[in-house]
Amino acid sequence: MNDNAGQTRQAAVTPFDTAKLDRLMEEAGIDVIVATSKHNTQYLMGGYKFIFFAAMDAIGHSRYLPMVIYEKGAPDHSAYVGNRMEGAEHQNNPFWTPAVHTASWGTQDAAGLAVEHLKKIGKAGGRIGIEPSFLPSDARDLLASRLDGARFVDATHVLERLRAVKTPDELARLRRASELITDSMLATIAAARAGSTKMEIIEQLRREETNRGLHFEYCLLTLGSSHNRAGSPQAWAEGEILSIDSGGNYHGYIGDLCRMGVLGEPDAELEDLLAEVECVQQAAFAKVRAGAAGREMIVAAEAELKASPSAAFTDFFCHGMGIIAHEAPFLMTNHPVTYDGIDADKPLEAGSVISVETTMLHPKRGFIKLEDTLAITDGGYEMFGDRGRGWNRGGA
Numbered sequence: 001m002n003d004n005a006g007q008t009r010q011a012a013v014t015p016f017d018t019a020k021l022d023r024l025m026e027e028a029g030i031d032v033i034v035a036t037s038k039h040n041t042q043y044l045m046g047g048y049k050f051i052f053f054a055a056m057d058a059i060g061h062s063r064y065l066p067m068v069i070y071e072k073g074a075p076d077h078s079a080y081v082g083n084r085m086e087g088a089e090h091q092n093n094p095f096w097t098p099a100v101h102t103a104s105w106g107t108q109d110a111a112g113l114a115v116e117h118l119k120k121i122g123k124a125g126g127r128i129g130i131e132p133s134f135l136p137s138d139a140r141d142l143l144a145s146r147l148d149g150a151r152f153v154d155a156t157h158v159l160e161r162l163r164a165v166k167t168p169d170e171l172a173r174l175r176r177a178s179e180l181i182t183d184s185m186l187a188t189i190a191a192a193r194a195g196s197t198k199m200e201i202i203e204q205l206r207r208e209e210t211n212r213g214l215h216f217e218y219c220l221l222t223l224g225s226s227h228n229r230a231g232s233p234q235a236w237a238e239g240e241i242l243s244i245d246s247g248g249n250y251h252g253y254i255g256d257l258c259r260m261g262v263l264g265e266p267d268a269e270l271e272d273l274l275a276e277v278e279c280v281q282q283a284a285f286a287k288v289r290a291g292a293a294g295r296e297m298i299v300a301a302e303a304e305l306k307a308s309p310s311a312a313f314t315d316f317f318c319h320g321m322g323i324i325a326h327e328a329p330f331l332m333t334n335h336p337v338t339y340d341g342i343d344a345d346k347p348l349e350a351g352s353v354i355s356v357e358t359t360m361l362h363p364k365r366g367f368i369k370l371e372d373t374l375a376i377t378d379g380g381y382e383m384f385g386d387r388g389r390g391w392n393r394g395g396a
Helices: 018-028 038-044 086-092 107-120 137-146 156-163 168-191 198-211 268-285 294-306
Strands: 002-004 032-035 067-071 074-083 099-104 127-130 151-154 215-223 241-250 253-262 314-320 353-362 366-377 380-384 391-393
Touching (some): 067 107, 099 107, 127 137, 137 151, 168 198, 168 253, 198 215, 268 353, 268 391, 294 314
Parallel strands (some): 074 099, 253 391
Antiparallel strands (some): 215 241, 241 253, 253 366, 314 353, 353 366
């Protein structure tokens, strides 16, 4: 067993804003947080995540369950609970938490270590913030059975708000992710030829992103008049369009953009259709700045869209992004991801990042879309990966 629980430091130097987290916990009535999602444990650990379980959590009869324990107002009581193999990670690059328990193989032994730590810091009967969607039932049952008097509180909102405004380092990673994805998509479009299948194009994008240092996550691709974005043997034909929408991860931060291609030269109709999409995007961009309500952007975009000749089959959407593809600010309700647009009437904050996307499902010409990433600034916004927003030629 590799358990460094006894190791202490003079003071815990946290990689996040403890004053902000303490305030959010106080507002939510939470004494101590036990974070268990990969994205929030990564954030609370300053970007660290264990590579062994990057692709699959399952091992043996259970699964990997990292935990970060943080007591309101007492960062020196923090702990990290991890897999036994993570002791080597801690040895090479010490974790910031004063207590480190790298001694688990599954959910129940991880939960048991959390119980021991909560008892040690005197919070076994407190108001414990958990992530219900990311806490397995057997781990929660064990926590409940061994923590007499504890009350469990949903800490999802608290952790979302903590991550909402990005640090300069986070913004740099999001910018780099967007740039590398854009470069990868443009290279993929240029490399595709008449006869290239969707599966071949997706594989080309995977290689392009991987070779640039991204972790490939997905590619949603259409060819010709089809609106189907799943991989298939469908081949690209001369004169047809292509839409390529990809997510890639750069050091824990997501990039998510969409660009258009055409095999040959775009005709006048295609130029006009993409211009309609661009007009909606620009209407939204014009309202983006710190202090403006998110709804201003939505209203402006939807007004532009309503006046568009293609309004009947075109949609506008915007969402926050960062470590995951949909996070604060939450700007639109159930559109299409299921959550409430609770931030639509709140001022946008400098340092938050949003994705703005307009999608046209043209009945004859196909799937035409632009998706862009914007970092909110005091004077407006900075667009990440802002290249290739017109018609990009295939077979170049």
